[in-house]
Amino acid sequence: MLLAVDCGNTNTVFSIYDGEKFIALWRTATDWKRTADQYYVWLNTLMRLQGIEADITDMIVSSTVPRVVFNLRVLADRYFNTRPLVVGKPECLLPVSVRVDEGTAVGPDRLVNTVSGFDTYGGNLIVVDFGTATTFDVVAEDGAYVGGVIAPGVNLSLEALHQAAAALPHVDISKPQNVIGTNTVACMQSGVFWGYVGLVREICARIKAERAVPMKVISTGGLAPLFQQSADLFDAYEDDLTMHGLQIIHKYNKENGTDA
Numbered sequence: 001m002l003l004a005v006d007c008g009n010t011n012t013v014f015s016i017y018d019g020e021k022f023i024a025l026w027r028t029a030t031d032w033k034r035t036a037d038q039y040y041v042w043l044n045t046l047m048r049l050q051g052i053e054a055d056i057t058d059m060i061v062s063s064t065v066p067r068v069v070f071n072l073r074v075l076a077d078r079y080f081n082t083r084p085l086v087v088g089k090p091e092c093l094l095p096v097s098v099r100v101d102e103g104t105a106v107g108p109d110r111l112v113n114t115v116s117g118f119d120t121y122g123g124n125l126i127v128v129d130f131g132t133a134t135t136f137d138v139v140a141e142d143g144a145y146v147g148g149v150i151a152p153g154v155n156l157s158l159e160a161l162h163q164a165a166a167a168l169p170h171v172d173i174s175k176p177q178n179v180i181g182t183n184t185v186a187c188m189q190s191g192v193f194w195g196y197v198g199l200v201r202e203i204c205a206r207i208k209a210e211r212a213v214p215m216k217v218i219s220t221g222g223l224a225p226l227f228q229q230s231a232d233l234f235d236a237y238e239d240d241l242t243m244h245g246l247q248i249i250h251k252y253n254k255e256n257g258t259d260a
């Protein structure tokens with residue numbers, strides 16, 4: 001069975017697959033100090049609670065936090081007796097090419113989203129991921145990652161207001177009824193919510209104009225549905241885009257790699 005790990009700056013998601021069959025998914029806060037032993041106890045407890053007998057033979061990791069990878073490698077080695085594939089490392093092959101400035105390290109989550117989007121929808125895509133940052137990945141006709149956009153994440157924007165201004169409280173995102181807020185919380189929600197609707201629309205329009213081909217816009221991440229409800233921003237929403245991509249990259253390396 002495959003253990004796929006998607007480690008973002010805020011949350012880390014672990015998923016187990018038996019071939020292409022989804023078995024389980026668990027989420028934890030990302031913490032680079034967590035040791036291999038801690039991961040294992042946590043995973044093992046959850047598996048037992050759900051009566052899952054998982055024989056992990058393979059592991060693949062996408063991590064936007066480089067120092068988390070060390071302990072995940074130890075986890076793979078010590079408890080599953082395997083070497084993990086780490087997206088972005090030279091030994092991890094990708095089924096698509098990456099056309100960016102020389103020396104640029106593209107976030108592995110963006111590469112995985114590119115692979116996954118291309119597999120499901122074909123080329124000429126914009127993948128919008130609402131994570132810690134909001135990223136736009138531009139996928140060419142042939143599936144290549146050709147660049148994109150990085151904007152501050154929705155929760156990060158709200159948190160930045162709270163951190164920087166003494167009178168602004170901590171606020172969770174929600175869709176405001178009106179654009180004109182009549183209290184502080186409503187004003188902040190309006191600024192971030194409608195600001196984001198505008199940001200997504202403007203950036204996608206400009207990407208499409210720059211590429212000069214028809215493109216589909218695919219969204220992923222927990223907050224995507226909230227934005228889709230309010231405006232026609234996306235052609236499709238995928239809640240397991242990243243996990244699907246990890247599975248495809250793992251399979252591709254099994255078939256084409258030298259050491260995986």
Ligand SMILES: Nc1ncnc2c1ncn2[C@@H]1O[C@H](COP(=O)(O)OP(=O)(O)OP(=O)(O)O)[C@@H](O)[C@H]1O
Pocket residue numbers: 007008009010011012130131132133155172173220221222223226
């Ligand atoms: N309706 C909602 N209202 C407020 N927050 C939400 C809602 N739905 C999901 N979220 C939050 O949105 C965030 C986005 O989730 P996602 O897993 O896509 O990214 P993340 O974990 O924040 O970022 P990263 O992948 O970079 O670690 C999560 O923190 C999740 O708790």
Ligand SMILES: CC(C)(CO)[C@@H](O)C(=O)NCCC(=O)O
Pocket residue numbers: 008009064105106107108109110131132133135150
């Ligand atoms: C932009 C984030 C933080 C989004 O998770 C991640 O993809 C990242 O750290 N990227 C590195 C820079 C880049 O993708 O160009």
Ligand SMILES: [K+]
Pocket residue numbers: 008109129130131221242
């Ligand atoms: K993510």
